[in-house]
Amino acid sequence: MRTTKLITGSILLGLLLVFTSASKGDKETEKLRDANSVLQDFGNLKERIPHDLISQYQGIVIVPNLINAGIGIGGKRGKGIAIVKLDDGSWSNPVFVTITGGSIGPQIGIQSVDLVLVFRHKGVLTEVKKGDFTIGGDISATAGPVGRSSSANTDYKLEAEVYSYSRSRGLFAGISINGSSVAIDNIANNNFYGNDISAQDIFTTSKSTNKAVNDIKATLAGL
Numbered sequence: 458m459r460t461t462k463l464i465t466g467s468i469l470l471g472l473l474l475v476f477t478s479a480s481k482g483d484k485e486t487e488k489l490r491d492a493n494s495v496l497q498d499f500g501n502l503k504e505r506i507p508h509d510l511i512s513q514y515q516g517i518v519i520v521p522n523l524i525n526a527g528i529g530i531g532g533k534r535g536k537g538i539a540i541v542k543l544d545d546g547s548w549s550n551p552v553f554v555t556i557t558g559g560s561i562g563p564q565i566g567i568q569s570v571d572l573v574l575v576f577r578h579k580g581v582l583t584e585v586k587k588g589d590f591t592i593g594g595d596i597s598a599t600a601g602p603v604g605r606s607s608s609a610n611t612d613y614k615l616e617a618e619v620y621s622y623s624r625s626r627g628l629f630a631g632i633s634i635n636g637s638s639v640a641i642d643n644i645a646n647n648n649f650y651g652n653d654i655s656a657q658d659i660f661t662t663s664k665s666t667n668k669a670v671n672d673i674k675a676t677l678a679g680l
Contacts, residue, residue: 485553485649489669491521492538492551495571496676499622504603506573506622511680513615516541516576516583518639520556523623526567533558533637535572536645540677541579547663548674552582552656553645558592558637572634573622575601581618583660585641592619593635 496519499506511517520537538551556572574592576582581596592598601620621634641656650659665671 482649485645486667486669488521488536488553488645489538489551489667489673492519493669493673493676495519495521495573495624496673496680498571498624499573500676500680506575506680507602508680510575510602510615510620511677514542514575514577514620515579516581517677518554518556518572518574518576518582520554520570520572520574523556523570523572524567525570533634535570536642537572538673539582539639540673541576541582541660543661543663548677549660550650550662550665550670551673552659553642553649554639555642556634556637556639558634568625571624574598574634574639575620575622577615577618579660583657585639585656589638589640592637592639593633598634 516539518537518539520535523533523535523537525533533556535556537554537556539554540551541549543549581590590596596618598619598621599617601622602615603622623634643656646654646656646659
């Protein structure tokens with residue numbers, strides 16, 4: 458009887474370990490797929506992110522389903538990924554990030570927003586360690602030009618430090634990302650890549666056998 462219980466307990470423990478191992482990183486993989494879908498959707502729109510912008514700028518943050526809600530005083534919260542361009546022109550492996558913020562003003566409702574931020578210099582992202590940076594404080598963001606090339610909007614000379622693009626669903630009276638903080642999501646990075654890997658190490662690596670990672674790189678290359 459005791460032997461049977463020990464065998465049963467061992468089987469259950471084994472199944473638990475298998476399940477835990479299989480599920481670890483699933484949320485992060487799904488986030489990569491969502492981010493890839495956002496990029497593909499933006500690429501298919503008539504008012505798309507210009508190719509010139511993607512080719513000249515060095516970093517990108519994609520946050521699917523950023524939640525923006527409030528009544529007078531609002532709050533924002535979302536999880537996404539950051540990718541930078543390496544010296545050879547290829548894209549790095551994605552680093553998982555969070556974006557949070559608050560705002561005060563004439564706003565009411567709840568809104569789900571797909572947010573894309575395009576960075577002129579990758580150092581803004583690669584130099585973030587255990588801290589964060591604030592959009593509108595440490596670095597300013599401007600609504601991005603649209604069209605297949607930057608010449609689609611002659612008012613833009615591609616000089617802003619960060620261009621922002623958003624697609625919203627639901628009802629909301631206005632949105633601003635000024636005052637929002639972007640931080641490295643160390644828990645998500647550890648879940649996906651394994652423990653003891655830093656965001657800086659991820660940013661300097663471009664090789665990956667993960668399909669979700671390679672899919673999003675292919676979408677970026679095709680924008």
